[in-house]
Amino acid sequence: MPIFVVTKTECMTSLQEGDKAPGFSGIDQNKNKISLHDFKGKKIILYFYPKDNTPGCTAEACDLRDHYKLWLDKGK
DSSP states (O other): OOOEEOOOOSSOOOOOTTOOOOOOEEEETTSOEEEGGGGTTSOOOOOOOSSSSOHHHHHHHHHHHHTHHHHHHHTO
């Protein structure tokens, strides 16, 4: 499953569970530019957080990492 980071957003939007994500682009772990549109029709995990290096974001990132296999299994 691809991992990518959004480095700049043009407009911050508040999303609720079940909302469709707005279109955006970012850089993946291999420094390739990709966009949400590239994954149309595929299951992906989008992980957003408001600020780097905060205790809450670190805990959430660790939880995502620790349960990565579970998420992959759900995507089958």
